[in-house]
Amino acid sequence: MVDFPLYNVSINHEWAKDLAKKDWIASTSNGQIQWDLTNKDVQEALIKSASDFISTYDIGGVRLTNIADAETEFINTLISALKDTKRSFYIISNEESDANFDASFSPITADIYRNIFKNVEMDSSKLIEPLSGEKPNQIMVDSLETRRFTFDSASENMFPPTRLKMAMGALFMMPGIPVMQYGSEIAMNGEAKPDTHQIFNFKTDEELINYIKNVQSLRNKSSALRKGDFDVIKNENGLFVFTRTSDKEKWVIMANNTGETQRVDLTPEQLGKGKMLNGILYEEKVRINEKDVYPVILDREMLEVFQVRNDEGFNIPYIVTLGLVWLLFIGFVVVIIRRGKVRRQ
Numbered sequence: 001m002v003d004f005p006l007y008n009v010s011i012n013h014e015w016a017k018d019l020a021k022k023d024w025i026a027s028t029s030n031g032q033i034q035w036d037l038t039n040k041d042v043q044e045a046l047i048k049s050a051s052d053f054i055s056t057y058d059i060g061g062v063r064l065t066n067i068a069d070a071e072t073e074f075i076n077t078l079i080s081a082l083k084d085t086k087r088s089f090y091i092i093s094n095e096e097s098d099a100n101f102d103a104s105f106s107p108i109t110a111d112i113y114r115n116i117f118k119n120v121e122m123d124s125s126k127l128i129e130p131l132s133g134e135k136p137n138q139i140m141v142d143s144l145e146t147r148r149f150t151f152d153s154a155s156e157n158m159f160p161p162t163r164l165k166m167a168m169g170a171l172f173m174m175p176g177i178p179v180m181q182y183g184s185e186i187a188m189n190g191e192a193k194p195d196t197h198q199i200f201n202f203k204t205d206e207e208l209i210n211y212i213k214n215v216q217s218l219r220n221k222s223s224a225l226r227k228g229d230f231d232v233i234k235n236e237n238g239l240f241v242f243t244r245t246s247d248k249e250k251w252v253i254m255a256n257n258t259g260e261t262q263r264v265d266l267t268p269e270q271l272g273k274g275k276m277l278n279g280i281l282y283e284e285k286v287r288i289n290e291k292d293v294y295p296v297i298l299d300r301e302m303l304e305v306f307q308v309r310n311d312e313g314f315n316i317p318y319i320v321t322l323g324l325v326w327l328l329f330i331g332f333v334v335v336i337i338r339r340g341k342v343r344r345q
Contacts, residue, residue, distance in 0.1 A: 023036070037069050060090055076100050079100050108130075112127075119158055120301060124238055136177045142180075144181060148190045150188060166255060237258065240253075241296075261298065261299050263297045278307045
């Protein structure tokens with residue numbers, strides 16, 4: 001997705017140099033042009049420009065920015081034109097609006113999540129607050145306009161990539177629309193513009209990038225993780241456990257955003273009888289124990305996504321095959337040692 005500003009463009013914009021369009025300009029400040037968004041010619045030009053852009057370039061959506069002075073009717077006309085130009089095109093904004101965007105925006109959302117995930121054992125009582133509303137809400141921890149999440153977590157003497165893993169892992173599993181800001185996948189730092197919008201470093205370590213790819217892939221492949229029922233099992237000072245459920249699948253997500261290892265016992269009433277938990281990110285498996293509970297244990301500052309599956313017991317053929325492989329390997333080593341002794345003698 002790319003940003004498409006409705007005004008606040010460069011004074012060198014080609015429209016600004018056209019004397020026939022001088023009445024398109026409402027004002028000029030700080031080296032930028034503010035268009036008169038009530039002017040019908042300006043509206044038509046913006047609609048054509050945006051439509052031509054998405055027809056030319058292979059993008060999945062736009063975020064309309066600088067829309068505060070635009071009439072809702074005009075924005076809706078622009079949205080309709082863009083969706084007519086390309087099927088399944090996704091359109092959001094970074095400002096509050098009554099227009100027909102695909103997801104709503106609230107300026108306090110990023111602050112809620114950044115304050116919960118910037119450190120361990122933070123008050124997580126507001127974690128599900130942004131999820132209410134008729135439309136799916138944009139949920140995020142980062143912004144190009146204010147401090148980066150990396151700056152906040154580093155100010156707390158925390159390791160930003162670990163903090164970002166925790167935050168993005170949780171947001172990609174929750175209801176709403178997770179928004180990944182430019183640079184978050186490389187833990188871009190900065191307190192204010194232009195430092196918050198640096199040139200992208202393509203030589204950075206890819207561990208965080210790969211983690212985000214993994215959780216995004218999980219979300220893309222599972223309708224339950226995107227739009228299934230959402231039920232909170234535990235939400236207390238950074239320990240957050242919830243389920244996502246549909247008719248065909250069930251997931252348990254445990255986010256241990258605390259400073260020590262945590263255990264949560266889940267019951268057959270919560271998961272169903274004859275089930276097991278199959279960890280996806282760290283490959284942990286949890287079965288029911290002698291106390292008739294599923295003991296889920298997770299180290300500090302980690303998040304695991306468990307798929308609830310039928311417990312089919314141990315894979316006997318696999319265990320037998322693995323045992324035979326070990327026996328063959330040990331036999332091979334014994335033969336090599338004996339041959340070595342013979343050669344030395």
